[in-house]
Amino acid sequence: MNNETEVSTEQALKVINLVQNAIGNSITGVSFFKVNGYRNEYGEIANHLINIGASYENAKKKDIEWLENVDLSQFDWGEDVAVVDEARRILIEAFIAPNKAQSDAQKDAYTHIISGVKVHNQNAHLYIYGYAVKTAKGEWNKTIIKQADQSKPKGAKPLTRAKNELRWHLRTGQFKMFKYEVKTDTEIQLVGGGDTLELDA
Numbered sequence: 001m002n003n004e005t006e007v008s009t010e011q012a013l014k015v016i017n018l019v020q021n022a023i024g025n026s027i028t029g030v031s032f033f034k035v036n037g038y039r040n041e042y043g044e045i046a047n048h049l050i051n052i053g054a055s056y057e058n059a060k061k062k063d064i065e066w067l068e069n070v071d072l073s074q075f076d077w078g079e080d081v082a083v084v085d086e087a088r089r090i091l092i093e094a095f096i097a098p099n100k101a102q103s104d105a106q107k108d109a110y111t112h113i114i115s116g117v118k119v120h121n122q123n124a125h126l127y128i129y130g131y132a133v134k135t136a137k138g139e140w141n142k143t144i145i146k147q148a149d150q151s152k153p154k155g156a157k158p159l160t161r162a163k164n165e166l167r168w169h170l171r172t173g174q175f176k177m178f179k180y181e182v183k184t185d186t187e188i189q190l191v192g193g194g195d196t197l198e199l200d201a
Contacts, residue, residue, distance in 0.1 A: 011124035012111070015182045019113050019126065022188040022197055030114060032196040033128050038178060039201070043149030046142045048178065049196075052116030054131035059171035060095055066170065067092050079162040087162035091170075126180045126199075134174060 023030050031053035039045045067088050077084050110118040116130045133141045156164075167173035180201055191198045 009122060009124055012119055012121050014184075015119050015124045015126055016111050016113065018182070018186070018188055019117060019119070019197075022190060023114060025190050026195065028195050030190075030195060030197055032192070033117065033130065034191065034196055034198040035128070035178060035180065035201050036198070037145065037201045038180070040148070043146070044144065045146040046144045048132065048142045050116075050128055050130035050132055050176065050178065052114070052128065052130035054175075056172065056175055059131070059175070063170040063172050064092060064095050067095075067166070070169075077162070077165055079158050079165065083158050084162045084165065087159055087166055090159075091163060091166060095172075124182065126182050128178045128180070130175065131171075132174050132176045 031051060033050045033052050034047070035050070036047045037045055038048055070088070072081050072084055072088070079087075109122065110120055110127070112118045116128060118127050118129075119125070120127065135141050180199065182199075186199065188197055188199045190196065
């Protein structure tokens with residue numbers, strides 16, 4: 001736990017203790033977080049397994065190398081190749097010279113439990129960030145319980161769509177952020193030999 005961060009609410013302390021106690025029971029160390037019944041902004045409800053032990057920096061290095069050497073003519077893009085090439089150059093620049101780090105005030109808003117797991121000190125939301133693995137068919141490795149109620153909004157600009165197409169091929173594109181409002185009766189337990197935390201959303 002980051003002792004320099006002031007926890008502002010009683011509920012946040014409860015969530016922090018809940019996660020820390022579950023992690024404390026692990027002998028081998030936690031690498032995965034399984035969340036059952038996660039509902040996204042489009043109404044989809046699914047079970048997710050997130051690798052919180054994966055290295056984003058290693059993935060970024062591999063992605064820069066791929067973007068610098070990819071032969072765009074070998075793929076069937078939804079946008080003009082010239083637009084995809086522009087998107088490719090923009091993504092490389094963003095990886096090499098990322099935006100300035102979050103302000104200290106923003107950093108202090110969270111208590112970081114372990115890599116990829118943090119709690120907001122005001123609203124007590126639990127944030128889990130990690131690598132969402134794809135299946136051999138190129139689909140997200142998740143179990144859908146309920147299909148989305150609405151479609152994702154359309155109307156994105158060609159350059160934005162091209163970036164999204166490229167990200168589908170990138171390792172960093174598989175890193176996802178999940179946010180949970182932890183209920184008072186929520187339990188977080190160790191499963192699978194002690195290296196996976198499980199939460200019922």
